[in-house]
Amino acid sequence: MQSLWIDTFKKTYKFPKFSGASQYDVCIVGGGIFGISCAYYLTKLGFQVTVLEKDEIASKTTGHTTAKITSQHGLLYHYLIEQFGIPFARAYLEANEKAIEAIKEIIDTEHISCDFSYQNSFIYTTKPEELQNIHDEVSAVQSLNFTCEFTTKVGLPFEVLGSCVFKHQAQFHPLKYVYGLVDCIADNCDIFTHTTVTDIRQTNDGYVCYTEEGEVHAKYVVLACHYPFLKVPGFYFLKMYQASSYLIAVDTKKTLFDGMYLTAGEPTLSFRTARINGKELLLIGGADHKTGTYCNYEASYGVLEQVAKTYYPESEVLYRWNTRDCITLDKIPYIGIYSHYMPNLYVGTGFQKWGMTSSNVAANIVTDMICKKENPYAFVFSATRMQPIKNRGEVKNMVVQSAKSIVLDKLNPSYLSFDEIALNSGGIVQINGEKVGIFKDSQGKIFAVKPVCTHLGCLLSWNDVDKTWDCPCHGSRFDFKGKNLYDPAIENLQVYDIH
Numbered sequence: 245m246q247s248l249w250i251d252t253f254k255k256t257y258k259f260p261k262f263s264g265a266s267q268y269d270v271c272i273v274g275g276g277i278f279g280i281s282c283a284y285y286l287t288k289l290g291f292q293v294t295v296l297e298k299d300e301i302a303s304k305t306t307g308h309t310t311a312k313i314t315s316q317h318g319l320l321y322h323y324l325i326e327q328f329g330i331p332f333a334r335a336y337l338e339a340n341e342k343a344i345e346a347i348k349e350i351i352d353t354e355h356i357s358c359d360f361s362y363q364n365s366f367i368y369t370t371k372p373e374e375l376q377n378i379h380d381e382v383s384a385v386q387s388l389n390f391t392c393e394f395t396t397k398v399g400l401p402f403e404v405l406g407s408c409v410f411k412h413q414a415q416f417h418p419l420k421y422v423y424g425l426v427d428c429i430a431d432n433c434d435i436f437t438h439t440t441v442t443d444i445r446q447t448n449d450g451y452v453c454y455t456e457e458g459e460v461h462a463k464y465v466v467l468a469c470h471y472p473f474l475k476v477p478g479f480y481f482l483k484m485y486q487a488s489s490y491l492i493a494v495d496t497k498k499t500l501f502d503g504m505y506l507t508a509g510e511p512t513l514s515f516r517t518a519r520i521n522g523k524e525l526l527l528i529g530g531a532d533h534k535t536g537t538y539c540n541y542e543a544s545y546g547v548l549e550q551v552a553k554t555y556y557p558e559s560e561v562l563y564r565w566n567t568r569d570c571i572t573l574d575k576i577p578y579i580g581i582y583s584h585y586m587p588n589l590y591v592g593t594g595f596q597k598w599g600m601t602s603s604n605v606a607a608n609i610v611t612d613m614i615c616k617k618e619n620p621y622a623f624v625f626s627a628t629r630m631q632p633i634k635n636r637g638e639v640k641n642m643v644v645q646s647a648k649s650i651v652l653d654k655l656n657p658s659y660l661s662f663d664e665i666a667l668n669s670g671g672i673v674q675i676n677g678e679k680v681g682i683f684k685d686s687q688g689k690i691f692a693v694k695p696v697c698t699h700l701g702c703l704l705s706w707n708d709v710d711k712t713w714d715c716p717c718h719g720s721r722f723d724f725k726g727k728n729l730y731d732p733a734i735e736n737l738q739v740y741d742i743h
């Protein structure tokens with residue numbers, strides 16, 4: 245099933261694939277909400293801009309989000325104050341609050357019809373042991389001179405023990421918004437789709453971005469491609485991993501509530517509503533796990549469907565989809581100069597699960613940097629920051645996961661036998677001493693790939709929910725035919741002909 249957003253938006257554009265050679269002021273690699281927002285600001289300022297998108301505009305993370313526009317990014321501010329101090333936390337909050345205002349201003353100025361509505365945002369708990377965390381967060385946010393309240397009054401169909409509420413947050417339909425931006429710039433910005441940038445090299449006066457069928461020369465390049473595919477310099481693969489999460493949209497057959505909700509702790513559950521073609525739907529999200537770790541239907545969509553049935557027994561699931569988010573080890577996105585060794589190359593990544601505001605923050609910071617204008621929030625998100633990573637648990641996780649995948653699995657793998665792989669399923673078998681990734685479709689047709697990630701060589705794992713090969717190291721994904729779906733890998737898997 246497609247995402248609700250992609251299914252309910254009728255595209256009016258068909259962009260060409262790039263070929264040949266062209267020169268622009270700015271080349272933006274990636275046509276999600278960040279790339280298009282950046283293109284919007286820069287085009288309005290008179291820059292000659294091109295956007296090169298590997299797939300369709302807003303078809304990846306942007307098209308699969310919950311589309312909450314909020315500065316409430318989980319229980320974050322208590323953590324930020326403890327780790328980095330009040331001025332830092334306040335700047336993070338202000339940057340994201342300004343992003344909400346900026347998005348609304350664009351919508352009003354450009355008359356973008358995108359189902360925008362102001363909503364209160366709640367982090368709630370039903371567990372006594374988490375209640376103090378809610379109180380701590382409320383106190384932390386109040387210490388930043390931002391209005392935030394503790395309340396037990398929520399719109400959810402169950403009681404909560406407490407919640408932290410941010411007022412005047414918002415939600416919208418992300419594709420309607422992004423294509424609204426495209427409407428504003430389409431005459432002055434060259435957008436290309438199904439165009440993969442395979443390499444970026446420095447020249448005397450800027451960069452050349454190589455695509456499969458041509459090259460774009462530009463003074464400035466913005467990496468807006470979710471997970472930077474350039475390995476060196478930058479080393480972003482040492483600083484981020486990807487998490488998968490799942491969403492369903494449900495017709496509950498009941499009158500729904502206002503507000504956007506997220507659990508304070510694990511397991512994560514997210515709620516918001518959306519009015520689609522006159523019908524109000526409930527969106528339930530959650531079941532997060534690190535991309536590339538084992539997950540099945542019961543542990544993903546099954547969990548969400550059970551929640552829907554518990555509170556709305558008559559409910560009907562209309563959409564199921566999942567998404568991937570880049571998670572940084574210190575919980576702060578990387579925005580700004582990509583590397584001190586590559587001037588005029590910019591990046592915005594690691595938006596955690598909060599890409600709606602973070603993308604606007606990033607677009608403003610990068611635009612200001614290109615215009616040589618100071619941005620008061622740039623220091624918070626500096627992509628070249630060297631501060632010690634205090635999230636030691638996750639650092640350890642990442643190292644262990646990578647080592648396990650690269651070394652241990654190769655030395656001591658647990659292979660399936662060919663017959664153990666069921667129809668419409670996959671797994672790794674050993675053939676003549678070689679590891680082979682096998683998928684059998686429902687008719688028994690076999691698709692065989694080399695199950696080694698084309699990014700940095702980690703052993704892939706089979707994802708039986710999506711029928712994909714996923715990388716546990718940095719979250720690249722490939723379909724069962726080996727086609728690369730998600731960065732940071734950009735090359736397809738090697739395919740075996742075993743017939």
Ligand code: FES
Binds near residue numbers: 481698701718731
């Ligand atoms: Fe980095 Fe696979 S995504 S090795």
